[in-house]
Amino acid sequence: MKRIRNFCIIAHIDHGKSTLADRLLQETGTITERQMQEQTLDDMDLERERGITIKSHAIQMQHTHTDGEQYILNLIDTPGHVDFSYEVSRSIAACEGALLIVDATQGIEAQTISNLYLALEHDLEIIPVLNKMDLDSADPEEVGDQIIDLIGCDRSDIIPASGKSGLGVQEILKAVVEKVPAPKGDVDAPFQAMIFDSVFNSFRGIIAYFRVVNGTVNRRDKVKFLSTDKEYIADEIGVLGLDLIPKDTLSIGDVGYIISGIKEAKEVKVGDTLTTCENPCTEAVTGFEDVKPMVFAGLYPVDTDDYEELRFSMEKLQLNDASLVFEPESSAALGFGFRCGFLGMLHMEIVQERLEREFNMTVITTVPNVSYLAHLPNGTQQVINNPSDLPENKGLIKVEEPFIKAQIITKSDYIGTVMSLCIQKRGDLVSQIYLTSDRVELTFSMPLGEIVFDFYDKLKSISRGYASFDYFPDGYRESNLVKLDIMLNGDQVDALSALIHRDHAHSFGKRICIKLKELIPRQQFMVAIQAAIGAKIISRETISAVRKDVTAKCYGGDITRKRKLLEKQKKGKKRMRQIGSVEVPQSAFLAILKLD
Amino acid sequence: MPGIYVHIPFCRTACHYCDFHFSTSLQRTGEFVTGLLKEVQLRKESGVWDGPEFNTLYFGGGTPSVLPSEDLKRITDAIKAEFLPENLTSFKETTIEVNPEDVNEGTLQGWLDAGFDRLSIGVQSFEDSQLEWMNRKHSGTEAVKAVGLAHKMGFNKISLDLIYGLPQNDKEWRETVDKALNLPINHISCYALTVEPKTVLGHRVSEGIEKVAPDEKIEADYEYLCSAAKKAGFIHYEVSNWAIGEEGRALHNSGYWSGEPYVGLGPGAHGFRDNIRYVVISNNPKYISEVGRGLLPDSSEKLSRIDRCNESLMTGLRTDVGVSFVELERLWGVNPAVVNHEAWKKWTGSGGLIKTGCKSGEYFRIPEKMWLIGDSISSDFFVT
Numbered sequence: 001m002k003r004i005r006n007f008c009i010i011a012h013i014d015h016g017k018s019t020l021a022d023r024l025l026q027e028t029g030t031i032t033e034r035q036m037q038e039q040t041l042d043d044m045d046l047e048r049e050r051g052i053t054i055k056s057h058a059i060q061m062q063h064t065h066t067d068g069e070q071y072i073l074n075l076i077d078t079p080g081h082v083d084f085s086y087e088v089s090r091s092i093a094a095c096e097g098a099l100l101i102v103d104a105t106q107g108i109e110a111q112t113i114s115n116l117y118l119a120l121e122h123d124l125e126i127i128p129v130l131n132k133m134d135l136d137s138a139d140p141e142e143v144g145d146q147i148i149d150l151i152g153c154d155r156s157d158i159i160p161a162s163g164k165s166g167l168g169v170q171e172i173l174k175a176v177v178e179k180v181p182a183p184k185g186d187v188d189a190p191f192q193a194m195i196f197d198s199v200f201n202s203f204r205g206i207i208a209y210f211r212v213v214n215g216t217v218n219r220r221d222k223v224k225f226l227s228t229d230k231e232y233i234a235d236e237i238g239v240l241g242l243d244l245i246p247k248d249t250l251s252i253g254d255v256g257y258i259i260s261g262i263k264e265a266k267e268v269k270v271g272d273t274l275t276t277c278e279n280p281c282t283e284a285v286t287g288f289e290d291v292k293p294m295v296f297a298g299l300y301p302v303d304t305d306d307y308e309e310l311r312f313s314m315e316k317l318q319l320n321d322a323s324l325v326f327e328p329e330s331s332a333a334l335g336f337g338f339r340c341g342f343l344g345m346l347h348m349e350i351v352q353e354r355l356e357r358e359f360n361m362t363v364i365t366t367v368p369n370v371s372y373l374a375h376l377p378n379g380t381q382q383v384i385n386n387p388s389d390l391p392e393n394k395g396l397i398k399v400e401e402p403f404i405k406a407q408i409i410t411k412s413d414y415i416g417t418v419m420s421l422c423i424q425k426r427g428d429l430v431s432q433i434y435l436t437s438d439r440v441e442l443t444f445s446m447p448l449g450e451i452v453f454d455f456y457d458k459l460k461s462i463s464r465g466y467a468s469f470d471y472f473p474d475g476y477r478e479s480n481l482v483k484l485d486i487m488l489n490g491d492q493v494d495a496l497s498a499l500i501h502r503d504h505a506h507s508f509g510k511r512i513c514i515k516l517k518e519l520i521p522r523q524q525f526m527v528a529i530q531a532a533i534g535a536k537i538i539s540r541e542t543i544s545a546v547r548k549d550v551t552a553k554c555y556g557g558d559i560t561r562k563r564k565l566l567e568k569q570k571k572g573k574k575r576m577r578q579i580g581s582v583e584v585p586q587s588a589f590l591a592i593l594k595l596d
Numbered sequence: 597m598p599g600i601y602v603h604i605p606f607c608r609t610a611c612h613y614c615d616f617h618f619s620t621s622l623q624r625t626g627e628f629v630t631g632l633l634k635e636v637q638l639r640k641e642s643g644v645w646d647g648p649e650f651n652t653l654y655f656g657g658g659t660p661s662v663l664p665s666e667d668l669k670r671i672t673d674a675i676k677a678e679f680l681p682e683n684l685t686s687f688k689e690t691t692i693e694v695n696p697e698d699v700n701e702g703t704l705q706g707w708l709d710a711g712f713d714r715l716s717i718g719v720q721s722f723e724d725s726q727l728e729w730m731n732r733k734h735s736g737t738e739a740v741k742a743v744g745l746a747h748k749m750g751f752n753k754i755s756l757d758l759i760y761g762l763p764q765n766d767k768e769w770r771e772t773v774d775k776a777l778n779l780p781i782n783h784i785s786c787y788a789l790t791v792e793p794k795t796v797l798g799h800r801v802s803e804g805i806e807k808v809a810p811d812e813k814i815e816a817d818y819e820y821l822c823s824a825a826k827k828a829g830f831i832h833y834e835v836s837n838w839a840i841g842e843e844g845r846a847l848h849n850s851g852y853w854s855g856e857p858y859v860g861l862g863p864g865a866h867g868f869r870d871n872i873r874y875v876v877i878s879n880n881p882k883y884i885s886e887v888g889r890g891l892l893p894d895s896s897e898k899l900s901r902i903d904r905c906n907e908s909l910m911t912g913l914r915t916d917v918g919v920s921f922v923e924l925e926r927l928w929g930v931n932p933a934v935v936n937h938e939a940w941k942k943w944t945g946s947g948g949l950i951k952t953g954c955k956s957g958e959y960f961r962i963p964e965k966m967w968l969i970g971d972s973i974s975s976d977f978f979v980t
Contacts, residue, residue: 524948524969547811548818550970552787552836554914555656556601556852557616557866560873560897563907566975573975578938 003069004253005180006211007127008076008091010116011101012109012468016131019163020101020172021075027169028061028073031242057197058209058255060239065177073176074240074255076196076211078115084343085114085470086291090196090271092118093287094211094255097125097180099172100147104130104138104160107439108146109468110409116150126151127159127175134162146436183253191215191274192281195225198268200319206262209240209255210274213285216251222277223260226284227269231277232260265322291323293341294402294473295348295452296385298329298366298495299355300337302575302586306361307336313359314338317351324351329386333493333579334364339386342368345452364577366495367592370449373400373476387483387497393534399499400476402448405430408459410467412438417462425450426501445474449499454593484509486516487530491580495589506538511595513541519588522546527582597688598648599848600679602632602671603862604660605880612731612800613759615792617864617878618658624880628862629667631887633674635861635876638892640678644869648857649681651688652848655712661694665706668692672711679859689753689847691716696734699742704749714753715746716785722772726762731796740779747780755783755846760817761809762789769817770824777828782844784830785837786821788814818968835914835967853911855904871899901928902979910974918952918961932977939976948973 011017025031061073078091092098098119102108119126128147130140144158159175161168193210201207217223217237224231236259238246250256262268271288275281301310311328318324324347326340342348348368355361372384375397384390390399406427410418412434419429419442427444434440451471459467482505486496500508509531516529520543527543551562576583606625607618639645653675660668672690680687691714692707699717707715721727722736734742746754756776760769776784791801791808800806822832830838831845834853839845851858860867863883865876874896877883886893899907905928912919925931933940943949948966952959962970 524972544811546969546972547815548788548968549972550835550914550968552790554835554852554911555849556858556860556868557864557875559852559868559907559911560866563903563910566910566971566978567906567980569971569975570978570980574980581942 001185001251001253002182003071004074004183005071005097005176006074006076006095006183006253006255007097007099007176007180008078008095008119008124009099009101010078010092010112010119011099011131012103012106012112015101015103015106015109015112016163017101018077020099020129020131020161020169021077023163023166023169024073024075024173025059025061025242027166027173028063030059030061057199058240060241060245060255063173063177066174071177073173076255084347086289086343087197087270088115089118089287090194092122092124093271093285094194094196095122095124095180096183097127097176099176100126100128100151101131101161102129102143102147103132104140104143105132105135107139107143108150108409108435110407110441110470111468113150113409113441114407114470114472120151125180126153127172127179128153128157129159129161129168129172131161131163133160133167134165142436146439149435185212185214185252187214187216187252189214190279190281191217191221191223191276192283192285193217193274194285195268195270195272195274197270198265198322200265204259206265206268206319207244207257207259208262208268208274209257212250212252212254212256214252214281215276215279216249217258217274217276219246219248223258223274224277224280225268226273226275226281227288227290228267228272230267232262235259235261263319265319269322291343293323293325293371294344294448295342295368295370296339297342297348297368298331298334298337298364298386299326299340299352300331300334300364300366300495300577302362302364302577304335309359310338310355310361310363313355313361314340316359317354321351323347331366331388331494333491333495334366334577337364341385345456362575362586364495364586364589366589367498368452369499370402370447370452372402372481372499374398375400384499387499388494390483390499398478399481401479401481401499403474403477404446404448404451404471405474406444406446406451406469406471408442408444408467408469409435410440410442410463412440414463414467415440415442418442418459418467421455421458421462422446425455426504446471447477447479447501448473454595482533484512485532486512487528487532488520488579488582488584489528490530491582492532493579493584496592498592505533508595509533509539512592513539515591515595516588517541517543519591520582520584523582525581597651597847597851598857599652599654599851600650600675600859600861601848601865601867602653602655602660602675603860603865603876604655604657604663605863605878606662607657607659608662609731609733610796612729612796613789613792615795615798616658619880622662624884625663625667627884628880629663629670631884632671632862634887634890635892636671636674636678638887638890639859639861642892645679645857645859648869650679650859651681651684652851653687653690653711654848655692656716657693659695659698659718660692661698661703665703665710668707668712669710675861676711686711686713689714691753691755691846691848693718695732696739696742699746701745701749704746704751708750713751714755715751716755716757716783717742717746719743719756719776720759721762721764722775723764723768726764726768726772729763730759736775740775743779743781752780753783753844754779754781755785756781758784758786758821759789760786760821761814763806763809766816766820770820773821773824777824777830782840783838783846784825785846787836788818815968822964831916832964833916835970850915853915854917855908855911867894871904872896873899902930904928905930905932906978909977913962913974913977914967914970916952916961917954918959920957920959922958930979932979935979936977943973943976 058076063071076091078088159168159171192214193212195210197209221234239256273284326338329339374382422444427446430443480502481499482502484500513529526545529541531539576585605618690712692712693716695718719739825838857869864878874894877893921933
C-alpha cells in the first residue's frame with residue numbers, strides 16, 4: 001500500500017479535465033492510441049455530447065516512477081455539475097490527493113472553489129495545474145495568482161499543462177507519486193470500504209465501486225452494507241482498468257469494484273460502508289448521506305396509453321440512477337404519470353433525454369417545483385411536492401419554502417447585473433469578497449424555487465458566460481406564496497400550476513401567457529390563455545383560429561408531396577397533448593422555464 | 597377515368613409565384629418535341645400501360661400555348677395512335693392550358709385541328725395592376741377578349757384560372773369574380789396564392805418585402821367566390837374547382853382524385869399506376885438526351901397500402917363526392933375512421949365531416965364552409 005496513490009481531479013466544466021485525464025491514461029500505457037476515444041472516462045453518449053461527466057468513474061494506472069519503482073495510481077473521476085455535488089464529495093473522500101485543474105484562459109470558477117474546500121476539509125494534498133497553456137489567451141500570471149491566493153502554494157508548485165499538446169503530463173504523474181500521501185489504515189482491522197459510485201450493467205447487475213479504508217476482502221466473502229444491513233456474496237471483486245480486472249483479494253488503499261448479484265441501483269447508496277459479515281466493522285465511514293431530491297416535476301407520457309411503458313422505462317432507468325425517485329400521480333389535464341424527484345435541473349433534463357434516447361419514450365414534463373412545507377391548522381405539517389396539492393387558503397397557517405446559499409463568482413464588471421438578477425430572484429446579499437482585483441465572490445441567500453426557473457441560463461447570459469454558480473441548502477423559511485393557475489379555454493391545466501411569490505405573480509402570469517401564445521400552435525378555433533390566482537384572472541392572451549390551411553392545388557404531380565406534408569402534420573400532432581379541446585405541444589409545458 | 601398528362605416545360609416569362617418546372621429559353625422546343633414523340637413510343641413499348649383505357653388527355657405546363665400548333669398536333673396525333681382506345685375516335689376530353697396573350701383566331705383554329713376540345717385559360721385576375729405584380733404578360737381586357745373569341749371559334753368547354761389572396765382590396769376581387777362569371781365559360785379553377793420557396797414571391801416574402809394575405813382576407817375572398825359561383829349556377833365540386841352541371845366537371849383532373857392511373861409525359865410530369873408513382877426528370881437538356889438514347893429518365897416511389905389509403909382519403913375529402921371509410925377498408929385493409937377514433941368523434945361532432953346524399957354507400961365529405969381547413973381534417977384521419 002506504500003506504492004498506491006489515490007487521487008481525483010477538481011475542475012470546472014470545460015476546463016479540460018477529461019482531456020487531461022485521457023493524457024494521463026495514454027502516458028501510463030493504460031490505454032493505447034487505438035482504444036482512445038475522446039474523453040475516455042465519459043462513456044455515455046449523452047455525456048460525450050454535453051461534454052460533462054455525469055457519473056464518476058475510476059481507473060487504475062501503473063506508473064514507473066523516477067525511483068524505478070512501480071506505483072499504482074487510482075484516478076477517481078468526478079462529475080462537474082452542481083446537481084451532483086454529493087457524488088463529488090464521496091469521490092473526494094476516497095482520495096488522499098487532488099489535481100486542481102484550472103483553465104489558464106478562464107480562471108477559477110465557483111464550482112471549483114466549493115469542491116476545493118471539500119478537498120481541503122478532507123485534508124487532501126492539492127496539486128495545482130494550469131491547463132490549456134497552449135492557447136494564446138492563457139494568462140498564467142493572473143490565474144496563477146488566484147490559485148496561490150486560494151491554497152497558499154508557491155508559484156513553483158503550479159504545473160503548467162495542456163491536455164491538447166501533452167505539456168506537463170510527466171510532471172503531474174511525478175507530483176502525484178511524490179506529494180500525494182500513501183493510504184493509511186489497519187490491515188488487521190475488520191474490512192471497511194466506502195462506496196463512491198455504482199453502475200448498472202444489464203448482464204451483471206449493479207457494479208459498485210469502492211475504496212478500501214481498513215482490512216481486506218476476498219472473493220466469495222459474505223459482505224453487507226451498513227446502512228441497509230443487506231447481505232450479499234462477493235461473486236467477483238477486482239480493480240478498474242479500462243475494463244474490469246478480477247482479483248482474489250483487495251486491501252487497504254485499493255480502489256475496486258464488487259459484483260454481487262445486486263439488481264437495483266437503489267440498494268447501493270453512494271457514501272455507504274461495505275464490510276464483511278463474518279467480521280464486520282462497527283463504524284461507518286463518515287460522511288454518508290441519503291441524497292434527497294431538490295427539484296420535482298411530473299412526467300407524463302405524450303400518449304396516455306403509454307403509461308405502463310413509461311413506468312417500465314423509469315424503473316429501468318432507476319436501475320442505474322439511484323438518485324431518481326418517482327411515485328405515481330394523476331393530473332386532470334394529463335392523466336396518469338409520475339411525480340419525480342431530481343437532484344437538480346440538469347438531472348431532470350438528463351432523465352428526460354435518456355427516456356427519449358434509450359427507451360424511445362417522449363414525455364411531457366410539467367413545471368418543476370421545489371418541496372414546500374405547509375403548516376396546517378391542526379398543527380401538523382405537510383410536504384408539498386406538487387403545487388396542486390397545496391391546501392386552499394383557509395386550510396393553511398403558513399407555507400415555508402427551501403432556501404439556499406448561492407455562491408457566485410464573476411468578473412467585477414458584472415457585479416451590478418448579477419446583483420440585480422439575484423435581487424429580482426428574491427435573493428439577499430450575504431457577502432461580497434474580492435478574490436483578485438477583478439474577480440468577486442458573491443454569496444446570496446435565495447429561495448431554491450427561484451433557481452429552478454430560469455436562473456442559471458440568465459446568470460450565464462448576463463455575465464457573458466463568466467459567472468459561475470454553486471449552492472448549498474440553507475433551511476426552510478416562511479414565504480408569501482400564491483398558486484398561479486393557467487387555463488386554456490377555461491379548462492385549468494394543473495400541470496402548468498406553479499407556486500409563486502405574491503409580489504411576482506402578476507408579471508409572471510403575464511409573461512407565461514405570452515410565452516404560451518408563442519408555443520401553442522393555432523387551432524381551428526380561438527384559444528384563450530388565462531392566468532389566475534384563485535378565482536381572479538390576472539392575465540389573458542388569445543390565439544386566433546386557423547381559418548385556412550388547405551393547399552390550393554392537388555393534381556397528379558402534387559399528390560406525393562401533399563401526402564408527405566400531411567403525414568408530417570399528423571406526426572407533429574401525435575407529439576401534442578390534448579387538453580380539453582386544445583392541442584398543446586410538449587414544449588409548452590416547460591414554457592415557464594423559458595420566459596424572457 | 598385513366599388519363600394522359602403531357603408537360604410542356606416552356607414559358608415566355610416566369611410568373612413570380614410559380615414553382616412548376618419550366619424553362620424560359622425557347623430555343624430547344626424542336627428537340628423537345630422530338631424527344632416527347634420518342635417518349636410516347638418508349639412508354640407504349642414498356643407495356644406498363646397496356647391495361648387501362650385512356651379517356652382523357654391534358655396538356656399542362658409551363659405554357660403549352662407557346663408551342664406552334666403544328667407541333668402540338670404532332671404530339672396529339674402520336675399519343676392517339678398509341679393510346680387512344682380502339683372504340684373511340686377522340687379522347688372524351690382533350691384539354692390545353694393557354695395564356696390569354698397566345699389566343700387569336702389562328703392559334704384557336706390550330707388547337708381545334710390538333711384535337712383539343714377544352715381550354716384552360718390562365719387569366720389569374722382581370723386587374724392589370726395585379727397581373728403586373730404577378731409578372732403576367734397580358735392585360736385584363738385581353739383575357740376577356742380571349743375568352744369571347746375562343747367561344748366564338750367553337751370551344752364550349754372553357755375553364756378559367758383565378759388567384760385570390762393577392763394584395764388587393766375586397767372590391768377588386770369581387771370585380772374579378774363577377775367578370776369571370778359573366779363570361780361564356782363552364783368551369784373555374786381558383787387557387788389561394790401559395791408562397792413557394794425558390795420563387796420570386798417566396799424570396800420577397802422571406803426578405804419581408806411582400807407580406808402574405810392574412811387568413812381573414814383569404815377566407816373572405818373564398819366565401820365571396822363560393823356564393824357568387826353558386827348564384828351563377830356553378831357546382832363547387834373540389835376545393836379549388838367549380839363547374840356548370842355534371843358535364844362541366846374536369847374529367848381528367850377528377851381522375852387524379854379518384855385514384856385512376858395516369859401516364860405522365862415530358863420533363864417534370866408525374867405518372868401513376870398501381871403502387872408506383874414516377875416523375876420524369878425535371879431538366880430539359882437531360883430529358884432530351886436521355887430519351888434520345890432510348891431511356892426513360894424516371895425516378896419512382898413505391899406506395900404502400902397505407903400510403904394509398906392516405907392518398908385516397910386526402911384527395912377524396914377534397915371533392916364533393918367525399919370518401920367511404922368502409923370502401924377504404926375494403927381496398928386497403930384499414931379504416932381511418934376507426935384507427936383515428938378521436939378524430940372521427942371530433943370532426944363528425946363539429947360538422948367538419950358530414951354524410952353525403954350518395955345512395956350507393958356511406959360517403960362522408962368536408963362541407964364547403966370547412967374546406968379551407970381541409971388539411972387539418974384530412975391529416976387527423978391519416979393512418980400512420
